[in-house]
Amino acid sequence: xxxxxxxxxxxxxxxxxxxxxxxxxxxxxxxxxxxxxxxxxxxxxxxxxxxxxxxxxxxxxxxxxxxxxxxxxxxxxxxxxxxxxxxxxxxxxxxxxxxxxxxxxxxxxxxxxxxxxxxxxxxxxxxxxxxxxxxxxxxxxxxxxxxxxxxxxxxxxxxxxxxxxxxxxxxxxxxxxxxxxxxxxxxxxxxxxxxxxxxxxxxxx
Amino acid sequence: xxxxxxxxxxxxxxxxxxxxxxxxxxxxxxxxxxxxxxxxxxxxxxxxxxxxxxxxxxxxxxxxxxxxxxxxxxxxxxxxxxxxxxxxxxxxxxxxxxxxxxxxxxxxxxxxxxxxxxxxxxxxxxxxxxxxxxxxxxxxxxxxxxxxxxxxxxxxxxxxxxxxxxxxxxxxxxxxxxxxxxxxxxxxxxxxxxxxxxxxxxxxxxxxxxxxxxxxxxxxxxxxxxxxxxxxxxxxxxxxxxxxxxxxxxxxxxxxxxxxxxxxxxxxxxxxxxxxxxxxxxxxxxxxxxxxxxxxxxxxxxxxxxxxxxxxxxxxxxxxxxxxxxxxxxxxxxxxxxxxxxxxxxxxxxxxxxxxxxxxxxxxxxxxxxxxxxxxxxxxxxxxxxxxxxxxxxxxxxxxxxxxxxxxxxxxxxxxxxxxxxxxxxxxxxxxxxxxxxxxxxxxxxxxxxxxxxxxxxxxxxxxxxxxxxxxxx
Numbered sequence: 001x002x003x004x005x006x007x008x009x010x011x012x013x014x015x016x017x018x019x020x021x022x023x024x025x026x027x028x029x030x031x032x033x034x035x036x037x038x039x040x041x042x043x044x045x046x047x048x049x050x051x052x053x054x055x056x057x058x059x060x061x062x063x064x065x066x067x068x069x070x071x072x073x074x075x076x077x078x079x080x081x082x083x084x085x086x087x088x089x090x091x092x093x094x095x096x097x098x099x100x101x102x103x104x105x106x107x108x109x110x111x112x113x114x115x116x117x118x119x120x121x122x123x124x125x126x127x128x129x130x131x132x133x134x135x136x137x138x139x140x141x142x143x144x145x146x147x148x149x150x151x152x153x154x155x156x157x158x159x160x161x162x163x164x165x166x167x168x169x170x171x172x173x174x175x176x177x178x179x180x181x182x183x184x185x186x187x188x189x190x191x192x193x194x195x196x197x198x199x200x201x202x203x204x205x
Numbered sequence: 206x207x208x209x210x211x212x213x214x215x216x217x218x219x220x221x222x223x224x225x226x227x228x229x230x231x232x233x234x235x236x237x238x239x240x241x242x243x244x245x246x247x248x249x250x251x252x253x254x255x256x257x258x259x260x261x262x263x264x265x266x267x268x269x270x271x272x273x274x275x276x277x278x279x280x281x282x283x284x285x286x287x288x289x290x291x292x293x294x295x296x297x298x299x300x301x302x303x304x305x306x307x308x309x310x311x312x313x314x315x316x317x318x319x320x321x322x323x324x325x326x327x328x329x330x331x332x333x334x335x336x337x338x339x340x341x342x343x344x345x346x347x348x349x350x351x352x353x354x355x356x357x358x359x360x361x362x363x364x365x366x367x368x369x370x371x372x373x374x375x376x377x378x379x380x381x382x383x384x385x386x387x388x389x390x391x392x393x394x395x396x397x398x399x400x401x402x403x404x405x406x407x408x409x410x411x412x413x414x415x416x417x418x419x420x421x422x423x424x425x426x427x428x429x430x431x432x433x434x435x436x437x438x439x440x441x442x443x444x445x446x447x448x449x450x451x452x453x454x455x456x457x458x459x460x461x462x463x464x465x466x467x468x469x470x471x472x473x474x475x476x477x478x479x480x481x482x483x484x485x486x487x488x489x490x491x492x493x494x495x496x497x498x499x500x501x502x503x504x505x506x507x508x509x510x511x512x513x514x515x516x517x518x519x520x521x522x523x524x525x526x527x528x529x530x531x532x533x534x535x536x537x538x539x540x541x542x543x544x545x546x547x548x549x550x551x552x553x554x555x556x557x558x559x560x561x562x563x564x565x566x567x568x569x570x571x572x573x574x575x576x577x578x579x580x581x582x583x584x585x586x587x588x589x590x591x592x593x594x595x596x597x598x599x600x601x602x603x604x605x606x607x608x609x610x611x612x613x614x615x616x617x618x619x620x621x622x623x624x625x626x627x628x629x630x631x632x633x634x635x636x637x638x639x640x641x642x643x644x645x646x647x648x649x650x651x652x653x654x655x656x657x658x659x660x661x662x663x664x665x666x667x668x669x670x671x672x673x674x675x676x677x678x679x
Binding site: 018019020022024025028029030031032033034035036037047052076077079080081082083084085086088089102105106110111114115163164166168169172174176177178180181182184187188191192195196197198199200201 | 217218220221223224225226227229233236240241243244247252257258259260263268269281283284285287290321322323324327330333334336339347348349350351352353354356359360361362363364366370398399402403429430432434452453454455456498500522525551606615616617634636637638639641643644
C-alpha cells in the first residue's frame with residue numbers, strides 16, 4: 001500500500017492556548033453519534049467556539065486572521081481523556097496537517113499518527129515565541145520538518161521531539177500500520193493458537 | 206532481575222518487531238461498542254478484509270442506550286441508527302453480541318469482568334479509554350482509536366510501543382468513609398493528569414491486597430485520567446475467587462492450570478520498576494473535584510484554590526476552572542449547591558457500589574429540587590440490585606431507578622445536565638461539557654458522597670451526613 005510520505009508540513013498556524021485540553025472539548029460527545037467520520041470538521045471545538053444560541057464566542061478558530069491554518073499550536077497534555085478518534089479526525093478534516101505542543105495524551109497521539117498528522121513536542125518557550133510571531137503576522141508560513149525534527153518560521157527555527165517509531169512511520173509512508181500488520185501472515189494464527197482465549201463454557205447458558 | 210507482570214505479558218504477546226521499530230502485539234480479547242466501531246467495520250469492508258478471529262471479539266451497546274425505556278426505535282434516530290449498524294456488523298462478521306434483549310447487556314467494562322471474559326495475563330483492548338478497568342485482573346488493558354479497532358478486527362494485533370512501569374504502593378488503612386474512588390482521585394491529584402504519560406501503573410500495597418475486585422476496578426478504571434494508558438493489580442486469591450465459575454472462565458483441570466499460570470505472571474518480588482511511588486492510606490480523605498479535570502481535586506474539608514496564591518504560570522488555568530465551575534477563589538467546596546446526583550458508570554456502577562450507597566441512603570430522602578438517578582452498570586447488576594431490594598431503597602429515597610448503560614457519564618443518551626446544573630457524580634470525568642451541557646458542571650466523588658449530596662442538596666461530607674465510622678463494626 002503506497003501511502004504519502006510525510007516529510008514536511010508547511011502552512012499558516014493558529015495558537016489554541018491552554019493545558020489539558022480534553023477530547024470532550026475537541027469533539028463534544030453528541031458529535032460521536034455518527035457511523036462515519038464525514039463532516040466532523042464542523043464539530044471541532046464546537047462548544048468552545050459557539051454559544052448555545054449559535055452565536056460565535058471569541059476563539060482562535062473563529063478569528064478570520066487564522067482561517068485556513070494547517071498547523072495548530074497547543075499546550076501540555078493535549079487530547080487527554082477519551083480514546084475517540086473523532087477528535088484527531090475533526091482536526092484533520094478541519095484542514096490541519098500538523099500539531100506542535102508541549103505534550104500529547106498517548107491515545108490521541110497514536111490516533112493522529114495513524115492519520116498521517118504529526119504531533120511534535122516542543123518546549124513551552126519555543127511554542128510561545130512562535131505563537132507571538134503568528135499573532136504578529138498570521139500570514140507567516142511555518143514548516144514542521146518531520147525528517148530533521150525542526151520547526152522553521154521567518155528566520156527562526158527550533159528543535160522538536162517525536163518518538164522514532166512515529167517519525168519512521170511518517171517519513172516512510174507507513175503511518176497506517178495495516179499493511180505491516182497483515183504481513184505477519186500465519187504468525188497470527190500461531191499466536192492465537194498459543195495464547196489464552198475467553199470461551200463460553202459448556203453447560204453455561 | 207525479576208520482571209513485572211507488564212513485561213511478562215508483553216513478551217508473551219509480541220508477534221514480531223515492525224519496520225518502524227514498534228512491536229506487533231497480539232490482543233487476546235477485543236471489546237467493541239457502538240460508538241467507536243462503525244467506522245472500523247466500514248474500513249474493514251473498504252479493504253475487503255474479514256474479522257480474522259471473530260471468537261476473540263465481544264460486542265455490546267452501552268453509550269447511546271436510553272435508560273428509561275428500551276422500546277425501539279429509540280427516540281433519538283442517530284442512536285437508533287448506531288444500534289442497528291452494530292447489530293448488522295456483528296451479524297455480518299460472526300461476533301458475540303450482548304444485545305439489550307440478552308439480559309447481559311451493560312457497560313463494556315462491567316460485563317467483561319462479570320462474564321469472566323476478562324482474565325489475568327490477557328491483553329485486552331477496546332475503543333474506549335476506560336478499558337484500563339480490566340487491569341484489575343492482572344490483564345494489560347488499554348483504550349484504542351477506531352483505526353486500531355480495525356487493526357484488531359483484521360489481524361488481532363496492534364502496532365505498539367512498550368510503556369514504562371510505575372509502581373504505586375498504598376500502604377496502611379483507609380479511614381472510615383474513604384473508598385477506592387477516593388484513592389484514585391488522590392493518586393491523580395498527587396501525580397497529575399499527565400503524570401502517567403508513557404507509563405502503565407502497577408497498583409499494590411496492603412490497601413490493594415485487601416481491596417475487592419470491584420474496588421480494584423474502580424482504581425484501574427481511572428488510570429487514564431492520570432495519563433496512564435493502562436493500570437493493573439497483580440492477580441491473587443481475590444482475583445481467582447471472583448472469576449471461578451464465571452461463564453467464560455475455564456473449568457475443572459483447565460481452571461487449575463489457568464490459576465497456576467496466572468500466579469506465575471504476577472510481578473516478581475525483585476522487579477525493577479521505572480519508578481516507585483508510596484502513598485499512606487491514612488493521608489487519603491474523602492476526595493472531590495472542584496475543577497474541570499480529574500486532577501483538580503481536594504479533600505471534602507478543603508477550600509478550592511485561590512489562584513493569587515499560585516505561581517503566575519498556573520493562574521490562568523485555575524481561574525478558567527473556577528469560572529466554569531462558578532466557584533469563588535478559596536471558598537470551601539463543602540456546601541456548594543447540587544442540582545443533580547448521578548450514581549453509575551464504569552467507575553462506580555457495580556453491585557458493591559449500590560449496596561454501599563443503599564446501606565446509608567435507607568431512611569433518607571433526596572433533597573427537594575435535586576434530580577437523582579441511579580443507573581446500574583449492567584443488566585446483571587440491575588437484576589441483582591432488584592433481587593436484593595436495593596432498587597426500592599433508591600426509589601423510596603426519591604432516586605429514579607434506571608436501566609443499564611453509560612448514561613450521564615458522557616450524556617450520549619437522553620440523560621443530560623441542563624444549562625449550568627451542577628452534578629454530584631460517581632463517574633470519571635469532570636471535563637467542560639462532559640455531562641451533556643456546555644455550561645454544565647461536574648463534581649466527581651465516591652458513590653457514598655453522591656448519595657450524601659443527593660439528600661442534602663449540597664456537596665457534603667458523607668461521614669457527617671450518615672455518621673460513617675460510627676457504623677463500623679455495628
